Amino acid sequence: MSYSNxxxxxxxNPRNVGSLDKNDKEVGTGVVxxxxxxxxxxxxxKISGGVIEDxxxxxxxxxxxxxxxxxxxxxxxxxxxDEAFQIKNTEIVNELxxxxxxxxxxxxxxxxxxxxxxDYKKKNE
Amino acid sequence: MGAIQNKTGPAxxxxxxxxxxxxxxxxxxxxxxxxxNCSNCDKIQHFLKxxxxxxxxxxxxxxxxxxxxxEKQYHTLSRKFHPDYFQQRTPxxxxxxxxxxxxLTQAYRILKDPKKRVRYLIGLIEGDKPMEAEAPAELFEDIxxxxxxxxxxxxxxxxxxxxEAVRQELKNDLEKMQxxxxxxxxxxxxxxxxxxxLEKSRNKPTFSDEQKAHLQRMKKILSHExxxxxxxxxxxxxLEKNK
Numbered sequence: 001m002s003y004s005n006x007x008x009x010x011x012x013n014p015r016n017v018g019s020l021d022k023n024d025k026e027v028g029t030g031v032v033x034x035x036x037x038x039x040x041x042x043x044x045x046k047i048s049g050g051v052i053e054d055x056x057x058x059x060x061x062x063x064x065x066x067x068x069x070x071x072x073x074x075x076x077x078x079x080x081x082d083e084a085f086q087i088k089n090t091e092i093v094n095e096l097x098x099x100x101x102x103x104x105x106x107x108x109x110x111x112x113x114x115x116x117x118x119d120y121k122k123k124n125e
Numbered sequence: 126m127g128a129i130q131n132k133t134g135p136a137x138x139x140x141x142x143x144x145x146x147x148x149x150x151x152x153x154x155x156x157x158x159x160x161x162n163c164s165n166c167d168k169i170q171h172f173l174k175x176x177x178x179x180x181x182x183x184x185x186x187x188x189x190x191x192x193x194x195x196e197k198q199y200h201t202l203s204r205k206f207h208p209d210y211f212q213q214r215t216p217x218x219x220x221x222x223x224x225x226x227x228x229l230t231q232a233y234r235i236l237k238d239p240k241k242r243v244r245y246l247i248g249l250i251e252g253d254k255p256m257e258a259e260a261p262a263e264l265f266e267d268i269x270x271x272x273x274x275x276x277x278x279x280x281x282x283x284x285x286x287x288x289e290a291v292r293q294e295l296k297n298d299l300e301k302m303q304x305x306x307x308x309x310x311x312x313x314x315x316x317x318x319x320x321x322x323l324e325k326s327r328n329k330p331t332f333s334d335e336q337k338a339h340l341q342r343m344k345k346i347l348s349h350e351x352x353x354x355x356x357x358x359x360x361x362x363x364l365e366k367n368k
Binding site for chain 2: 035036038042
């Protein structure tokens with residue numbers, strides 16, 4: 001199996017790596033993992049006025065998992081929570097040309113976005 | 126604790142479908158379900174394909190096994206099949222004695238080890254073995270933090286301030302993962318005991334839904350333990366390496 005150029009690009013130049021203050025009320029944090037491979041992903045969103053201003057991620061896993069989460073942080077920026085919630089893993093699969101065995105990496109990224117949004121909403125109830 | 130199905134002789138026939146499976150003797154073509162020798166001509170036979178390791182040893186499918194009985198039966202059967210005794214026999218008999226000896230040793234190794242025994246039973250009944258390693262979902266946050274600390278420890282020099290703090294955190298992580306592993310083990314043992322009592326009271330040829338549910342739960346635990354073993358080993362070797 002070989003990685004697509006887009007995966008390699010994200011792997012070599014991951015966007016938005018790092019972390020935000022998880023105690024900040026405007027920050028939602030999602031930590032998710034894939035039971036089968038043990039990959040873990042943390043995705044954080046900084047949300048202001050219902051819009052995602054900033055996003056950070058850190059992923060311990062394979063190239064596809066890193067690329068999926070890197071791409072997810074790029075896509076969510078500037079989106080409203082509702083829009084971000086609509087992002088589907090299949091869009092990530094298409095964008096990165098992920099092979100079938102790596103589809104679960106894109107699922108992880110989608111789950112991470114949803115988990116981060118849920119965390120933000122819970123904090124701001 | 127021990128679970129020998131039949132004290133006077135080994136269990137016969139296949140276990141699961143309740144139908145008796147026979148094979149014709151390769152030598153005299155007598156149709157029989159004898160485990161080790163043809164009841165007609167007494168020639169050594171291959172193990173019945175539809176039988177399994179438990180049956181070969183004369184056990185039922187309980188997870189607790191009488192270790193003494195296992196050893197004893199292993200030695201009895203080893204002597205029975207030992208290739209030395211077949212040197213003057215036909216090539217067919219020599220081949221069977223070799224193959225049976227190899228299979229017997231494999232079966233003994235699996236049955237002797239409680240964890241391997243459970244994995245084998247699951248594979249036997251479910252058709253596939255537990256995954257080698259599957260992370261418990263509730264631990265992902267811990268796992269993420271452990272990975273971060275392992276990375277930090279890798280990048281920090283021994284003389285740097287902070288190394289000791291990371292080491293201490295990882296030691297705490299190690300304890301936490303080991304405690305989780307122990308908890309899973311307790312659960313596994315409880316399920317195994319329950320399995321045995323269900324197995325003893327089983328009066329149908331097929332396994333009950335409740336038994337199958339137990340197998341599924343044991344399967345999950347074994348996969349989790351596989352993952353925990355790996356992460357425990359990673360922490361241990363990182364602590365060892367970055368002293």
